[in-house]
Amino acid sequence: MLARTALRAIPRRAFSTSAPRQTKVAVLGAGGGIGQPLSLLLKMDPLVSSLSLYDIRGAPGVAADISHVDVAGEVNGYPADKLEDALKGVEVVVIPAGVPRKPGMTRDDLFNTNASIVRDLAAAVSKTAPKAHILVISNPVNSTVPIVASVLEKAGTFDPARLFGVTTLDVVRASRFLSSLAGTDPKDTHVTVVGGHSGVTIVPLLSQTPQAKSVIANKETYEKLVNRIQYGGDEVVKAKDGAGSATLSMAFAAAKFTNSLLRALKGEKGIVVPSFVKSPLFEKEGVEFFSSNIELGPNGVAKIHGLGELSAEEQELVKAALPELQKNIEKGVKFAA
């Protein structure tokens, strides 16, 4: 009896909430390496009242499986030809559909396959759930988010406050990697990561984290840490040795970001997290999407924060990120046109 009570306590502690379950969330790509654990974590989020799981393969099975978990909330699975049904009445759509990397590939190498997957899913969301908040996980995020924006723009349904590239895994990694060096608890070690989601476009602002002070004082340690945060994805791709990329830590990160958004949608104030959104910060430099701290509100993006004070090294990192970001964004926009 004691063990059962302890198990029941896990979902309550894993997610923050002050309101009852009330939001319908869809996962597109729910049968995949990220989709399955993400769907389970969302089922355990008290703010999710109904889960709609869609994939071209296997979603009804995943839904049947997850629906046996003894927490409240409905779960439905939809096969390949039922995308519209899956999206009916949905307020938040999370998209992890698409192929992952193998060793030796860059995220941009996924473009040829994933661009059209994301484009077609965005068109379906625009048609059936035009007011939904869209959270894009599929890589290359620097290009897939602009693709979604372009598709919605053409359809007349684009609201920049409701489109997010999920870069939370970079934030999670930065916190974890820094904590292991600084001997701190990741729970209290927050790192703002800005830019985009690949290699040099990932820019951790470690100078703004008090716990990083002694770690970044050593140039070699600092450079190694920045590199590890920028190429953390490669570590997992290499270790999985052809079996894909990060799935479990990504599912964790996406569930965390989704929970932040759901809390803000329900009226909780003061939720500020990084996300890759349509942003004015570097528009003049020709970079229309950028990840920085975003204040979330009842309609999605409430305020886009600036970068704050940067060290000389961070200024250089941002400078190096911009041309690559611009290229990735343009590629997405051109594809969608």
Ligand SMILES: NC(=O)C1=CN([C@@H]2O[C@H](COP(=O)(O)OP(=O)(O)OC[C@H]3O[C@@H](n4cnc5c(N)ncnc54)[C@H](O)[C@@H]3O)[C@@H](O)[C@H]2O)C=CC1
């Ligand atoms: N944003 C981020 O930080 C991260 C992004 N990713 C990206 O997430 C994506 C998914 O990765 P995994 O789950 O490991 O791949 P996976 O191959 O295990 O799963 C992808 C799923 O998408 C489904 N799918 C393909 N086309 C679809 C369509 N048109 N509609 C619905 N579902 C479709 C597949 O059937 C499969 O079940 C990849 O592009 C990967 O690079 C991965 C880790 C981190």
Ligand SMILES: O=C([O-])CC(=O)C(=O)O
């Ligand atoms: O590295 C990859 O391809 C998957 C990914 O985006 C990450 O783990 O950050």
